[in-house]
Amino acid sequence: MRQSLLLAAGLFALSTTAAFAQAARDDSFEQIDKGRYLAILGDCAACHTVPGGKPFAGGVTLKTPFGDLVGANITPDPETGIGRMTLDEFQKVMSEGEGPGGFHLYGAMPFTAYTKVSKEDNAAIYAYLNSVEPVKNKVETNLLPFPFNIRLSLIGWNMLNFTKGEFKANPQKSEEWNRGAYIVEGLGHCGTCHTPKNIMGGDKNDQFLEGATLQDWFAPNITSDPHKGIGAWSVEDITAYLKTGANKYDMASGPMAEEVENSSQHWSDQDLKAVAVYLKDNRNAGAKAPAPIAATDARMVAGAAIYADRCSACHVSKGEGIPTLFPRLASAPLVNSDDPTSLIRVVLAGSKAGATHAAPTSPNMPSFAWNLNDKDVANVLTYVRNTWGNAAPAVDPTEVGNLRARLRDE
Amino acid sequence: MEPFYDAFDKIAGISGKAGNLRGQIQEGGNPFEGSRSNEYPTGPMRQPYGPTLFAKAAKDLGYKPFPVPSALISEPYTNPLGVTMGPCTFCGFCTNYGCANYSKASAITTILPALIRKSNFTARTNSEVIKINLDSTGKRATGVVFIDSSGEEWEQPADLVIVAAFTFENVRLMLLSGVGTPYDPNTNVGTTGRNYAYQTANGVQLFFDDKNFNPFIGAGAVGMGIDEFNNDNFDHSGLGFFGGGSTRVTPIGAAPISSRPTPPGTPKWGSDWKKETVKNYLSTMSIGCEASSYSTRTNYLSLDPTYTDRLGRPLLRVTFDFSENDRKMAAYVTGKVAEIAKAMGPRQIVQNPSKGHWNTGPYQSSHIVGGFVMGADPTKSSVNKYLQTWDVPNLFVVGASAFPQNPGYNPTGTAAALAFKAADAIRNQYLKNPGPLVQA
Ligand SMILES: Cc1cc2nc3c(=O)[nH]c(=O)nc-3n(C[C@H](O)[C@H](O)[C@H](O)COP(=O)(O)OP(=O)(O)OC[C@H]3O[C@@H](n4cnc5c(N)ncnc54)[C@H](O)[C@@H]3O)c2cc1C
Ligand code: SF4
Numbered sequence: 001m002r003q004s005l006l007l008a009a010g011l012f013a014l015s016t017t018a019a020f021a022q023a024a025r026d027d028s029f030e031q032i033d034k035g036r037y038l039a040i041l042g043d044c045a046a047c048h049t050v051p052g053g054k055p056f057a058g059g060v061t062l063k064t065p066f067g068d069l070v071g072a073n074i075t076p077d078p079e080t081g082i083g084r085m086t087l088d089e090f091q092k093v094m095s096e097g098e099g100p101g102g103f104h105l106y107g108a109m110p111f112t113a114y115t116k117v118s119k120e121d122n123a124a125i126y127a128y129l130n131s132v133e134p135v136k137n138k139v140e141t142n143l144l145p146f147p148f149n150i151r152l153s154l155i156g157w158n159m160l161n162f163t164k165g166e167f168k169a170n171p172q173k174s175e176e177w178n179r180g181a182y183i184v185e186g187l188g189h190c191g192t193c194h195t196p197k198n199i200m201g202g203d204k205n206d207q208f209l210e211g212a213t214l215q216d217w218f219a220p221n222i223t224s225d226p227h228k229g230i231g232a233w234s235v236e237d238i239t240a241y242l243k244t245g246a247n248k249y250d251m252a253s254g255p256m257a258e259e260v261e262n263s264s265q266h267w268s269d270q271d272l273k274a275v276a277v278y279l280k281d282n283r284n285a286g287a288k289a290p291a292p293i294a295a296t297d298a299r300m301v302a303g304a305a306i307y308a309d310r311c312s313a314c315h316v317s318k319g320e321g322i323p324t325l326f327p328r329l330a331s332a333p334l335v336n337s338d339d340p341t342s343l344i345r346v347v348l349a350g351s352k353a354g355a356t357h358a359a360p361t362s363p364n365m366p367s368f369a370w371n372l373n374d375k376d377v378a379n380v381l382t383y384v385r386n387t388w389g390n391a392a393p394a395v396d397p398t399e400v401g402n403l404r405a406r407l408r409d410e
Numbered sequence: 411m412e413p414f415y416d417a418f419d420k421i422a423g424i425s426g427k428a429g430n431l432r433g434q435i436q437e438g439g440n441p442f443e444g445s446r447s448n449e450y451p452t453g454p455m456r457q458p459y460g461p462t463l464f465a466k467a468a469k470d471l472g473y474k475p476f477p478v479p480s481a482l483i484s485e486p487y488t489n490p491l492g493v494t495m496g497p498c499t500f501c502g503f504c505t506n507y508g509c510a511n512y513s514k515a516s517a518i519t520t521i522l523p524a525l526i527r528k529s530n531f532t533a534r535t536n537s538e539v540i541k542i543n544l545d546s547t548g549k550r551a552t553g554v555v556f557i558d559s560s561g562e563e564w565e566q567p568a569d570l571v572i573v574a575a576f577t578f579e580n581v582r583l584m585l586l587s588g589v590g591t592p593y594d595p596n597t598n599v600g601t602t603g604r605n606y607a608y609q610t611a612n613g614v615q616l617f618f619d620d621k622n623f624n625p626f627i628g629a630g631a632v633g634m635g636i637d638e639f640n641n642d643n644f645d646h647s648g649l650g651f652f653g654g655g656s657t658r659v660t661p662i663g664a665a666p667i668s669s670r671p672t673p674p675g676t677p678k679w680g681s682d683w684k685k686e687t688v689k690n691y692l693s694t695m696s697i698g699c700e701a702s703s704y705s706t707r708t709n710y711l712s713l714d715p716t717y718t719d720r721l722g723r724p725l726l727r728v729t730f731d732f733s734e735n736d737r738k739m740a741a742y743v744t745g746k747v748a749e750i751a752k753a754m755g756p757r758q759i760v761q762n763p764s765k766g767h768w769n770t771g772p773y774q775s776s777h778i779v780g781g782f783v784m785g786a787d788p789t790k791s792s793v794n795k796y797l798q799t800w801d802v803p804n805l806f807v808v809g810a811s812a813f814p815q816n817p818g819y820n821p822t823g824t825a826a827a828l829a830f831k832a833a834d835a836i837r838n839q840y841l842k843n844p845g846p847l848v849q850a
Contacts, residue, residue, distance in 0.1 A: 313499045313511060322486045322496045325512060360523040361494045363512055 035128025042187035043263035047071030057135035070141045077134035090126045116167035116186035180278025193219035217254045218341040220333045227289035228336045238276035244358035246324040257354025265356045292391035303383025319388040330388035340395045344403050374400040414830035422515035423487040426450035426479030440476040442637040455484045460623045460695040461634035464659040467754045473636040480631035481515040491524035502663025504630030542587040551805040572806045580811040581711045581781035582726040601792045603711040605783045607816040610764035611774040612699040612744045616756040622692045628663030639743045640818045651738040655701025655818035699743045702818045711781040731768045740764040777821050779813035794848040796835035803846045
């Protein structure tokens, strides 16, 4: 999602103009166009282009549990952008998270994923970024409080959380599968949102893509786990979701809507299919569905009544939803996730689905913060999470209250 | 016209049952319908109890009841622009509210989501066009002047101007901009403001003792209807009038508090009124007959000599009364509807035909038409069959302002089909060869 390419302007000043000579720039149309596509695949704009602002001029804030980081200016402006960066230096940023002059980048810039990007692809992205309009825009990327603002601490972080190395194809798998893996694990940096984090904010790699919470959104499990993940989705369902933002099960909203709008709707059909094939074949063994809470439980009874009054007009009495309009709640990965953050969020704040050329409707869900109290929200979600084949832990009203307070502050 | 009705039906997802499919009369649809090339995009809506009872009685009397086609859709539907709509839930809050279920078609729900994605589309909200600019010859529109919410005036130059500001504002803008000659009822000369027509609203109320209609269940256009008393569908010989109306039971949702049907003679307040409300709220229904209004020489639109808007521009003046023809027609069709009502076996029926002079007070209809009408003769009409103005070929005026008469039907399907027809003519004829599409 939101990354941050931390390239403090002062450090550029240190690099000499002689550095330009280090790597020849291939600025043929093919190379730049390849880079343009790769920059879309990597959704660089998410962190480096403010909505409505000049492309790649930086300034998008990423809220991390440690503080704020801001996406850098990656236009070729020599003073405030990457105009003085050599290809070798760019390669090092992508593969090692190390900027010119040897300073370390925070993991919010997903170099832990980008390390898998091939040198050739990095060269194309570099050529593309050097072809965009240079914008003078000084961005202070590091807004972290002490002690996290000390970059030296990142050396230790990298030792614990970062495995350097280009993607290596798995010879046991098809070319298509490997292309999917290259995208998902590399430029697509899906794990940045979808892989649970350890206490330092590093990926728990043994739980790759099993779902994680970021900025008060829960990015669900996108492994092929049949209960909490997208195991029920076919390859076509996955590609439809990534291409249009909607399929017969679900619709992208929140940060995923931005991803679809800025990135995956523009992916080639081959890449979409490769990603779907890879995701379908990606599941950690051992994840078991819990037993649902009994329908007679007081919370379930209260929740059922609220659901009938407030939710069933759109999501339909048995939670089937309306394809590409109102998301399905029955057997939905997000609904069955252990973490109910996104569910609480959309009930309290409402939500607007993303819009693409193929699915332009962009329907709204209204906010229920004004007519459902914390207990009501918890009960209706507990009901939804344990009916029509769903099963997930009950929602605690305190959790609803906490998120309500945070959303109010936002 | 049929392909353009068809195009509109598909954009709006109209629900219904065809009565005439490629010339073949279809059981269960409206047999008086024009020939359609396709079924309605979504199936007919499910019917509440009132329309069901009516349809049975009408059928027993030999009429051909059909589900009223409606822009409230009955099933999930994705239109040709990729916009998805959901099924109507009969929430009962249709007429005065937006639809939270994405079931009610309008330009906002079915077209704008696709249009706003076009890089060459701009919408200026909170802006009011105050004038169409013409060049010195008066034969060419050069653009429009609009005023924004801060009161600032802007000129938008244009090669082609399309005005679609609803019947009244279409006519007013033409009068204010000097397009066409204002109609003069004394000389019967002039076209702008001519042929204004309204609609006659008739109904029969049915009070039952033993029925429960749950009238809070409703939707703006759900219902069953018959078309035997509409327009030329029946023999008018000896009746002394022409015209007729659509007979329908369309429970729009009886809003609590505001909807209190009580039989005549009930006091308008106090405990008897409350008692009658309780007794009748659930067990009352009505049959409507929305009927024609033909234009006359004396009904017309003009600029008001006295009243002005906030910018000092004259308001539009409506000079109107129902004609004797329309009042006779109203009495006749209401009587026919009452026969069906009686057959349904209520305790009491109350006939409410449109009668007396026109009055702005009670709500009758929002279907106002004419004033800038379509025709073949430039001395009697303002626009040709493509809604292109006779006098200014790069100015098109779209809407029910183009209807020369008001038949006993709702206007929007036809207003929209005309818009599709105009758009088709602009794209396929006008843009290739700008100029008059019909030689006067
Ligand atoms: C309560 C009600 C119920 C109705 N029910 C039915 C029904 O059941 N069936 C049916 O067929 N029809 C019905 N109608 C009629 C239907 O709404 C109209 O026929 C239809 O909306 C006309 O479409 P239009 O595009 O010509 O005008 P509109 O939909 O009125 O659009 C005109 C637009 O122009 C804008 N505008 C106006 N003046 C200016 C200006 N000077 N500058 C810039 N913009 C301007 C307006 O803001 C508006 O957005 C109903 C109408 C009402 C009010
Ligand atoms: S009755 Fe009207 S407002 Fe209500 S759901 Fe149906 S279309 Fe929407």
